[in-house]
Amino acid sequence: MKRRRILATVAMLAAGTGLVACSSDEGGSDASNCTNTITKQNVPVVTMWGWYPNTQLVVDNFNKQHDDVQVCWTNVGQGSDEYDKFQTAISAGTGAPDVIMVEADRIPTFQIQGALVDIKQYGYDAVKANYSEGAWKDVSVGDAVYGVPVDGGPMGMIYRKDIFDKYKITPPKTWAEYEQAAQKVKDAGGPLFGDLGANVPAVLMALQIQKGATPFTSDPAQPNAIGVKLNDQASKDVLDYWGGLAKKGLVGTQDQFTPEYISGVINGNYATYISAAWAPGYLTGAGVGKGQDTGKFAVAPLPQWDPANPVQVNWGGSAFSVTKQAKKPELAAKVAYGLYADKESLTDGWTNQIIFPLNLTALKDPAFADLKVAFFNGQQANKEVYLPAAEAYKGVAYAPFGQYYLDAMTKQVSEIIKGSVTGSQAADRLQEDVAKYAKEQGFTVQ
Amino acid sequence: MTSLTEKRAPRPQPEARKIRGKVHLREHLMGWLFVGPFGVVFLAFLIAPLGYALYLSLFQKKLIGGTSFVLFDNYVKAFTDPSFLSGAWFVIRFSLVSIPLQIVIALALALILDSVTTLFARFSRLMIFLPYAIPTVIGAVMWGFLYSRGFGPLTDIFGLFGATAPDFLSSDLIFYGLLNVVTWQWAGYYMIILYAALQGVDPTLYEAARMDGAGRWQIATRIKIPLIAPALILILVFSLIGTLQFFNEPQILRYLAAGTIGADFTPNMYAYQQAFSLANFNYGSAISFALGGLVFICVYAFLFFTRKRRSFL
Numbered sequence: 001m002k003r004r005r006i007l008a009t010v011a012m013l014a015a016g017t018g019l020v021a022c023s024s025d026e027g028g029s030d031a032s033n034c035t036n037t038i039t040k041q042n043v044p045v046v047t048m049w050g051w052y053p054n055t056q057l058v059v060d061n062f063n064k065q066h067d068d069v070q071v072c073w074t075n076v077g078q079g080s081d082e083y084d085k086f087q088t089a090i091s092a093g094t095g096a097p098d099v100i101m102v103e104a105d106r107i108p109t110f111q112i113q114g115a116l117v118d119i120k121q122y123g124y125d126a127v128k129a130n131y132s133e134g135a136w137k138d139v140s141v142g143d144a145v146y147g148v149p150v151d152g153g154p155m156g157m158i159y160r161k162d163i164f165d166k167y168k169i170t171p172p173k174t175w176a177e178y179e180q181a182a183q184k185v186k187d188a189g190g191p192l193f194g195d196l197g198a199n200v201p202a203v204l205m206a207l208q209i210q211k212g213a214t215p216f217t218s219d220p221a222q223p224n225a226i227g228v229k230l231n232d233q234a235s236k237d238v239l240d241y242w243g244g245l246a247k248k249g250l251v252g253t254q255d256q257f258t259p260e261y262i263s264g265v266i267n268g269n270y271a272t273y274i275s276a277a278w279a280p281g282y283l284t285g286a287g288v289g290k291g292q293d294t295g296k297f298a299v300a301p302l303p304q305w306d307p308a309n310p311v312q313v314n315w316g317g318s319a320f321s322v323t324k325q326a327k328k329p330e331l332a333a334k335v336a337y338g339l340y341a342d343k344e345s346l347t348d349g350w351t352n353q354i355i356f357p358l359n360l361t362a363l364k365d366p367a368f369a370d371l372k373v374a375f376f377n378g379q380q381a382n383k384e385v386y387l388p389a390a391e392a393y394k395g396v397a398y399a400p401f402g403q404y405y406l407d408a409m410t411k412q413v414s415e416i417i418k419g420s421v422t423g424s425q426a427a428d429r430l431q432e433d434v435a436k437y438a439k440e441q442g443f444t445v446q
Numbered sequence: 447m448t449s450l451t452e453k454r455a456p457r458p459q460p461e462a463r464k465i466r467g468k469v470h471l472r473e474h475l476m477g478w479l480f481v482g483p484f485g486v487v488f489l490a491f492l493i494a495p496l497g498y499a500l501y502l503s504l505f506q507k508k509l510i511g512g513t514s515f516v517l518f519d520n521y522v523k524a525f526t527d528p529s530f531l532s533g534a535w536f537v538i539r540f541s542l543v544s545i546p547l548q549i550v551i552a553l554a555l556a557l558i559l560d561s562v563t564t565l566f567a568r569f570s571r572l573m574i575f576l577p578y579a580i581p582t583v584i585g586a587v588m589w590g591f592l593y594s595r596g597f598g599p600l601t602d603i604f605g606l607f608g609a610t611a612p613d614f615l616s617s618d619l620i621f622y623g624l625l626n627v628v629t630w631q632w633a634g635y636y637m638i639i640l641y642a643a644l645q646g647v648d649p650t651l652y653e654a655a656r657m658d659g660a661g662r663w664q665i666a667t668r669i670k671i672p673l674i675a676p677a678l679i680l681i682l683v684f685s686l687i688g689t690l691q692f693f694n695e696p697q698i699l700r701y702l703a704a705g706t707i708g709a710d711f712t713p714n715m716y717a718y719q720q721a722f723s724l725a726n727f728n729y730g731s732a733i734s735f736a737l738g739g740l741v742f743i744c745v746y747a748f749l750f751f752t753r754k755r756r757s758f759l
Contacts, residue, residue, distance in 0.1 A: 080723065087725045112509050113725075198705025224510045258702050263596040400509060403723050407709045414705035418617045442510030 034072035036060060043070050044328065046335045049086070050101035050320075051078040052150075053354050058345040062338055069331050071099075071339065079103070089325070090115045098326035099336050103318045104138040105202070105398040107146050110321070112223075112400040117322040118144035122333035130341070135358040137395025139319045142220025147319030148336045151355035153276030154389035155206060155313050158283075161298045161377075163191060163271045171300035175241060178272075178303045182250035185271060192249075194272045195264075196242045197256035198417060201409035203274060206313040208238045209396060211305050216399040217446075225444040226400070231424075231431035239423030243416040253417040262286045266293060274302070276315040277356035277386040280375040284353070295377030299385050312392040317358070356386060363387065401434075401441060408433045503731035513728075520732030529710035530733055534740060537712050540621070541689040541744075548629050548685060549678065552636035557666050559637070560644040571641065578635040586698035589627045590615070615703040627695050632688075636681045643677035644670060679752055683745055690741045693718070713737040 036059045038045065048071050052058065059073045074097070076085050083106060089096035090113055102110065110116050124145055128136070131149050139147035159171060167185045172178040182193030197203070205215060211234035217227030229235075245251045252270060254261045264270055265288050273279065280297075283289060289297055304310045320339055326332040340346065340355075346362040349355040351371070362368055369387055372378040399405050412426040412433075421429065435445045478485075506516040524530045555574055559567050577585065592598050593614040600611035614623030647670065655665050671678075693714040700707040700715075709723070710716040713733060721730030 084722055087722075091725065091727070253705075255702065255704055259591070260594050260596050260702065263594075267596070269596075401724075407719070407723075410704055411708050414617065414708065417705060440508070442508035 033074070035075060036063070036071070036073045038063060038070045038072060040067065040070055043068065044331055045070050045072050046099055046326070046328075046332050047072045047074070047097040048099040048101075048320075048335065048339070049074055049076050049082055049097045051075050051082065052101070052340070052349070054345070054348055054352065057348055058340050061342055061345045062335070065342060066338070069334060071335055086110070086115075086323075094325065096323045096325040098323060098328075098332040099339070100321050100323055101150075101318055102147065102321050103316065104147065104149070105402050107139055107319070107321065108141055108218075108398050108400040109402050111141050111144075111146050115324050116146045117324055117326065117329045117333070118146060119148070119322050119329075119333040119336060120145045122322075122330050123337055127337050127341070130360050131358055132360065132391065132393070134314075134393040134395035137397070138314070138317065139321075141397075142218065142223075144220070147321040148339075148341075149317070149319050149358040150340050151278070151317050151349070152358045152390055152393070153278055153314050153316035153356065154386045154393060155274065155276050155302050155315050156299045156381075156385040156389060157302055158273040158275055158279060158297055158299050160268055160271055160296055162296045163268060164298075166190070172303050173301075174307055175303045175305055179241075179245060179250065182245065182271075183248075186248075186250055191269050191271055192252045193270070194245070194251040194274060195256060195261065195270050196246045196251050196253050196413070196417065197261070198253070198410050198413040199255040199257070201406045201413060202315055204238065204242065204409065204413065205406075206315050207242075207274075208235045210302070210311045210313045211235075211238050212311075213238070214397075215405075216397050218397060222444075224442065225446055226438055227446045228399075228431065228435045228438055230434060231427040236424040236427045239413075239416065239427050241423070243423040243426070246417055247419065262288060268293075268296075277381075277390075278316060278353075280373060280381070281353035284375055289375050298376050298379055299381050301385050301389065310392070312389040312394075314390075314393050314396070317356075356390070358390070363390065399434075401437060404437050405434050408437075499731040499734060502728050503735055505728045507726065507728050520729050521736060523729070524732050524736045529716055530713055530736065533710055533713045533716050534737070537690050537692050538744075540624070540692065541686055543621075544625050544628050544689060545682060545685045547625070548633045548636055549682065551629065551633045552640055552681070553671070553678070555633070555637045556640035556644055557670060559641055560670070561662065561666075571638075575634040575638050577631050577633075578638075580631070582631065582694040583698055585631050586627060586695045589623070589630075590699050590702045593623060615699065615706055617706050620699075620703070620706050624695055624699070628689070632685065636685070639681055640674060640677055643674040647673050679749075682752075683748065686745060686748060687741055690744060691737070713740070 034047075036056060040063065046069055048059070050073060055073055055075065059071050063070050076082050082101070086096060086100060086102075090110070096115070107116065120143075127148070135149040135152065136145065138152075139145060139149055157171065163185070164171070167188050167190050169181045169184060172181050178193070185191065185193055208215065213229070213232055213234040215228070215230055215235070217229070219225060242251070246253050252264070254264060262283075265273065265283070280299075283297075289295070301310075302312065320336040322329055322332040322336050340349070341359055341361075343361060343365075346357050346359055347365075347367075350357055350362060350368055353373070353375075357363060357368075369383040370380060371382050373381045408430055412421070412430045415421045415429075416423055416426050438445045503520050504515060504517055505513050506519060507513045559571050559574075580588075593600065595601050595611050595613055598611075600614075604611040612619055614620065614626070651669055651673075652665055655669055660668065691714050692712045696707050696711050697715055697718070700709075700711070709719040714737060717730045717733040717737065719730075720726045720733060
């Protein structure tokens with residue numbers, strides 16, 4: 001019902017904008033079909049693509065607060081739908097918006113094609129202190145900054161409290177304890193402890209980084225060179241660990257984000273779900289934690305390899321980037337810096353669990369830390385798990401051919417699940433595959 | 447004016463030839479005019495894109511170093527690329543199993559429905575044809591749910607016998623999972639084509655056969671099947687081309703089983719991945735053309751071996 005109402009509102013707004021566009025020809029041609037209504041006339045307009053569920057509100061807030069620039073927003077689809085359109089616009093040399101919402105791991109892919117603008121010269125210093133170092137690193141390539149962080153995905157371990165209580169286990173603090181607990185539940189005839197999904201390679205990448213792997217390294221002085229290290233000991237250990245869990249039947253091997261997996265989560269087939277801070281919002285939307293399952297979920301910090309030196313990692317998260325096709329990059333950068341950075345928008349985002357904000361004004365808001373998350377039965381998940389994880393996050397350098405890497409990883413994880421290779425062998429094959437692709441694409445692989 | 451006609455009068459023959467030539471020219475023009483609309487569409491939407499794709503396939507675009515002309519390097523790469531080769535090998539294997547299976551089912555059903563003429567037969571004909579009327583995407587989604595072990599019927603059915611349900615979306619069984627979807631969707635369509643061909647057979651032939659003492663089985667194998675051989679070959683060619691270009695079903699089921707169905711599962715899916723998710727239009731075009739070549743070879747080989755029986759090409 002709610003979604004239908006939103007759709008109706010969007011449709012009405014779209015129709016309304018059409019009328020407005022007909023009556024005024026003041027704006028540029030690109031700005032003629034915005035989803036939002038621009039009320040201020042004779043002001044330069046910056047076009048923007050994005051798909052946050054509350055973008056409408058965010059854009060309206062920005063437009064209300066600014067008299068020198070107005071944002072014209074279009075939702076061209078979520079994730080790869082948008083990337084495919086942007087990619088086509090890059091190839092065509094025309095058709096891209098001025099500002100675009102992208103996930104942090106995509107930035108190098110577009111940056112290397114010269115599609116994004118380094119926004120460091122356009123007011124970076126003024127907002128630098130508003131975000132953590134790790135957040136900036138995720139949107140940077142070398143010293144250049146190609147995006148303004150919006151939301152992140154600090155990881156934690158979501159678990160079913162009822163299952164943990166039934167089998168008398170406490171949340172494992174290390175991965176060794178995780179395996180012991182899994183064995184204990186299995187021996188007692190309990191459900192699977194977790195899931196190794198071939199279609200979520202980004203999780204495994206994060207877990208490898210947690211163990212100390214650095215999959216990709218680049219040196220700004222040598223943009224044609226890239227370090228690819230996918231089969232170091234840490235990467236192998238993590239794949240061997242998860243391959244072992246799967247082989248022993250301790251975790252499932254179901255693809256995630258599928259109806260099959262979600263129905264399993266609802267049925268209590270998985271005791272834990274290794275995921276990020278946006279998961280409660282996603283799971284609630286997918287129908288988890290309702291009816292009989294209300295309040296059965298809780299969250300604990302991600303298990304560690306070495307509890308003396310804990311490492312926090314991230315899965316997902318997005319940013320606003322300025323595209324090379326923007327006619328006024330300075331103005332576009334102003335929008336990128338200002339959108340979703342005001343208190344009102346951020347508060348709406350985190351209270352409705354749409355985003356885990358990276359803006360420190362939100363992160364340091366006591367109300368944010370104290371928020372009692374309904375999905376976790378009132379547990380103060382931000383204070384207990386996600387905030388410390390976000391603060392300790394150091395950032396990652398992503399690959400400029402991220403899509404290929406993730407597809408190749410999916411293939412190898414599938415082989416691990418099949419049992420045709422061990423985790424170590426899969427890591428070696430992945431290294432060979434991705435290094436070959438990098439060379440084909442003209443990189444010097446180190 | 448009069449002088450002109452007078453002049454013309456003594457030379458009737460070349461004039462007649464001229465007129466005939468004019469008529470010819472006009473007929474030619476008319477012909478082209480009639481073909482025109484089709485010709486324009488044919489050129490604009492088939493020849494031009496094909497030409498452009500061929501042009502694209504001769505270049506190589508790198509993230510570092512930009513675009514360069516490489517002639518047939520992309521093709522050399524495709525035919526040594528394990529992803530393309532394993533995909534091609536999969537669709538060939540799949541064709542070898544799925545096509546005979548579908549044809550046998552379609553033929554058996556058509557023969558049965560041809561010899562039974564009750565109301566029930568008409569109803570069955572419609573029901574068997576129905577899956578073809580369901581869009582491929584919907585069909586694939588539907589089967590994806592039916593295969594689900596969490597909420598599909600398989601778990602319950604196998605549970606009755608105390609067995610665990612097979613996972614048709616796992617690496618080991620995906621071949622059969624897809625085989626089932628494809629057969630379900632297409633066997634009814636082929637059945638209709640064969641049934642229509644059977645309806646065109648002169649019934650006096652059956653009468654003559656019966657008078658000579660032929661049984662039903664003999665009529666079916668000695669008269670009906672040989673007479674509808676052209677229709678059989680037609681659907682064989684259709685299904686061969688369709689199966690080698692396998693795309694929709696695995697692409698949809700990939701949303702449920704990305705681990706089992708990789709991005710390079712079939713050559714068409716691989717071309718799609720290269721072009722649209724890796725922005726490598728050049729190599730994607732080359733794969734498409736390489737696949738086109740494969741299809742051409744397979745169809746040509748098939749037609750060559752059945753050349754005595756065909757009558758439609």
